[in-house]
Amino acid sequence: MLRYVGQRLLLMIPTLVAISVIIFVIIQLPPGNYLESYIAELQAQGESVDPQKIAFLRKEYGLDKPLIEQYLYWVWGMLHGDFGYSFEFNLPVTKVIGDRMLLTIGVSFATIVFTWAVAFPIGIYSATHQYSWGDYGLSLLGFLGIAVPNFMLALVMMYLANVLFGTSIGGLMSPEYIGKPWTFAKAMSVLEHSWIPVIVIGTSGTAGMVRKLRANLLDELQKQYVVTARAKGLPPGKVLFKYPLRMALNFFISDIGSILPHIISGTEITAVVLSLPTAGPMLLNALKSQDMYLAGSFLMFLAFMIVVGVLVSDLALAVLDPRIRLQGGVAR
């Protein structure tokens, strides 16, 4: 087991290196950089730009160095917890994104829990009641969940929540609590606001998971050991929960790796619509204004989250299913 953990951890390193290279290339691709557009903006406003100041800024941000050096500088900084400097906010990136990252993790985690909690019973019901009206209805609902774009669902839910429950529009808490210390009332306000993003982000993932769980469970239910168990006179509930469900559970854990990127994508776009204080809206702005370190660190962080999420799900799977440990290697 230790060996397997070690292998998986070592394998993460080249993956992360490759990801950081790709991200660096992407954020370097647009012509010009933030400094240039900043200077152009100053000149457009009629302010004089001191060439010495420009040279100083250029040097300070390492923009005069060759690209490889800039990349190494960026990665080296990240390894030391220094994520670079946000040009737009005039603050270290860590200061700008710290809270937002925590909230992104929080919302994503809540969404995964929601996905599991909803997909599990529905999947079991659909599989055990195949071709019943309930199964058809739930399947149709699931398909709708896949087909309706997240952002539209977010808009409509926000509107409904406002009309039906009087929840204030947008954000993750009522406006009067922003910037205040944490109190019980503030926590309640966050809870009141957070169910919308969780449901909106969770729908498509949940729908996909229900369909996969249903298919997996149906496969298992047709196997001979189930017939044997039933023939021996085991009560139906026990037949279901003792064996086939445990087999289907494996997939539940391993599928996290594939739904996590979707959940994080969903978080981003939903966050823009609902103006949640998570990574999404800020990443969009950073990309638009070429605030490269901010954008790069956001992307790096999101990719890191996914890599870690996949690692955790792989390890959990290895704990649950000894066959994967024996194979060694990578199980994905």
Add this chain to the structure above:
Amino acid sequence: MITADTASAPRELEHFVSTAPFDPTSAARLTPEQERFYLASQWMLMWWKFKRHRVALVSAVILLLMYASTLVTEVLAPYNLHTRHTDFIYAPPQSVHWIHDGRLIGPFVYELKKTLNMENLRRDYTEETSRPHPLRFFCSGDPYEFWGLVEMSFHVACPGEGATLFLLGTDRLGRDVLSRILYGARISLTIGLIGIAISITLGLVIGGMAGYFGGWVDLLVQRIIEIIRSFPELPLWMALSAVLPVNWSPILIYFGITAILAMLEWTGLARAVRSKLLALREEDYCTAARLMGARPTRIIGRHLLPGFTSHLIASATLSIPGMILGETALSFLGIGLRPPITSWGVLLNEAQNINVVALYPWLMLPVVPVIVVILAFNFFGDGLRDAADPYR
């Protein structure tokens, strides 16, 4: 036992030769029905199996109709993409009536009358029910350039003289939403097709190499796919489309966005191709071809590909909706396609804030074709996948 009087007859039967042609199936002859079934080609069997999947069949017809409509959008749409009616800004959907004053006079609309509500400064539209304006069919209306080439003004349906026909309302510039949805279909629907063409090519070449050569090529490709898959799709799409130069022409942006969408989607197809190839290359007929000296391209193209074309088509169909949704999401955020190119996502960009939901809900209607197309592709793909292996 031979009796005495048969002694004169020949002891043995004469050598008999039948003149009828040899027919090995004479013992167990197939009925024409069976023959039709057993001798049907693979594609025929797939079609029969697919036909049994009712929902998939209906979806296929819907998709076919939608794609066909993009060929004659100009004729179907009552107005042009950019025709502005400055007198009818944010007009709600007009309804088509049949009976006026207890008399049936066919489909007609009433004229819209605008009043400015001075309390909330909203434009209120009421129907002027005194005079019906019958719709005209196969008529001449807004002039347009068919496919940008031929000048025409033929429409399937036009509003009556002096009246308007906003079946789905108008937007903030007084443009007809229905016409814009019809025009948007052109972009939104083709982006999926072009995108999937790029990803199939990439997936086939890369997945094919990985599956056929195995070894380190396979390992490398697997790693690359894994890395691409560990990116969150949307943020990466966002980053890549921010890279597209602002001064590109709309058509270049369109292809750029399509390429970006395809760049992340090919991984799934490559995986499917790889796993199928890994299984198929161990088959005897493949070894035989190799022993006869066929080159890898020939073996892959001639012997292996036909074995899983159907599966490939099915999984390609299932990945089109993702691309359409991706484009919609990017354009919605304002970093995908930009006006004057009009896709469903660009239209939804107008419905970005809560005011629209509350005041002008008809601006959200472009989401309906998005949902229909996504559902149709999903069902169609499911049906194809079930039919892909007709021998099972």
